[in-house]
Amino acid sequence: MTPNRYSLLADIGGTNTRVALAEGARLLPQSIRRFANADFATFDAVLAAYLAIEEGVDCAGACVAVAGPVREGTAHLTNLDWTITADSLARATRAEVVAILNDLQAQGHALGHLAPGAQRPVMAARGPAAAMATQLVIGVGTGFNAAPVHETGAGRIVLPSECGHASLPVRSAEDLRLLQFVETAHGFPGVEDVLSGRGLERLHAFVQRDHGGLAEASAPAIMAGLAAGEPQAVETGRIFVRLLGMVAGNLALIHLPYGGIGLCGGVARAFAPWLGPFGFADAFRDKGRFSGFMQDFPVFMIEDDFAALTGCAHYLQGRMG
Template sequence: MTRMAQPLSLVADVGGTNTRVALAQGGAVDPASIRRFANAGNAGLVPILRTYLAEAGSPEIAGACAAVAGPVDDGVARLTNLDWTIDRNALATATGAEHVAVINDLQAQGHALGHIAADCLRPLVGTAEPLRAASPQLVIGVGTGFNAAVVHDGPAGRLVTASECGHATLPVRSAADLSLMRFVETAHGFAGVEDVLSGRGLERLHAWAAREAGRDDGLDASAIMAAIGRCDDPVAEATGAAFVRLLGTVAGDLALIHLPFGGIHLIGGVARAFTAHYERFGFAAAFREKGRFSSLAAAFPVSIIEDDYAALAGCARRLAEG
């Protein structure tokens, strides 16, 4: 008996800077079909998808899922760092798909857990105890923006909850933190986590560190990371140390809120850029510095996801799971 070919799905990872699009079958992404588009110069997601499908030979699409870097409310997503709105109806019209979903990009990363190659998971903070397979997991994204999602696996399947925790208040534990908060809040009247722990946030953090040192530097994120890597600039060193300490603090706070005994996973370009610097800047110590609850914080392992296409895989799994 000849097996019928599984229907095609279209999956898209819509970030603040770029959009990745691919085809999938049976919950698996076709690596050869992946394409990346710059968001600049495009009026929205629909023209990108139409271009992609035309160049792919206009295949028949049964399902479509878009992971969006912004809040999603009743199937309507608004990008946090780009003036785009994406909804289910537009996604269905652009692709011809009957089964469509619009989810937050961190939710997509959560759906990808368990479907990421082992060599794309780099351990960062270990624990003395083994992972608890049925326990919640936490995905924390640090890139153009900052956000997190919690992953719950149960008898009814996987549930990945959405949030916008990048816009929670930046933690303040010292006079230096208060100075940073006052510096950052001049831009929008409020100092949120994402205002420091993101690509643009890194630039604000460096500008603050430069001011504290009596300098007037204006470096972009890539130049700042290069300076941190050289280990020869006091302002860059102060920037890196503050960034890693604050990321450890926020990640530890999220861990105590959600109790992810199944593991914590850092994703995103900025999170990965700091891979060589977490240990020397004390990420683990900042993550576990929770007073009498430090031993509880030490029970949560942390890894880095080194897979640029994990969100696409998560979209494919989301469609396959129904």
């Protein structure tokens, strides 16, 4: 490969890492590789494996999206014992320009650059979105997080957060019992402790306890039970969707994303068929005297599993000029 023609991109989740090359802002689909994080002690080892496959391509730039907080060029993954620094990324890739983003920031930078059909409507707004309107991306996968997307005269700004570690909201006696269940078993009851893959398993355990059961189930098994109409899986799914709608509605009131809310992540996509039947819209808009106001926010599902890589490519292209 021609030196300095490409940029290296990576999307580091809690379970898997996706690595790819881009030419300018164009993601090269044939270069995408997926690595199981459990097979590697460090991210540098993942990069070494990828670069061996790509025959040591020399990259002009490198950008990684990380499922965890990024501060002063250093990222600590929330659900994985990896630390990534800008210096280590530059050494591993030999790139002149490097960047580290939170994974939801990368999703935000992908908006407007995805293929037609990659955004599927979940809930329409009562009017068209204004140009330059704020958007919001909400990720539900191994963890939970969100990032607001602001358009400015100087370019797009996507702000990071760690809102998955905020407290679970409570609207009912059932919600309070769930909060106490999570708190007793796992300590602080955060949003991510229910609205995530592992959180779905905790929620199912809560439902099981109410029915006198003790058997544990994995998230894939719960989703299979939901598809088969298994009563406790269905009850778990209904609670999950209601809480997702409630939390998404809270975030909408905080950020006012009149340009739309994009749901992303493997768990969010798995629940796509159930958002309508299980009342996502009702839970989202259940805000008392502001319920009508909530109709101003459209919601869509981001179907592109590699959207974060696309976002990294566009962000890096902006940095490199």
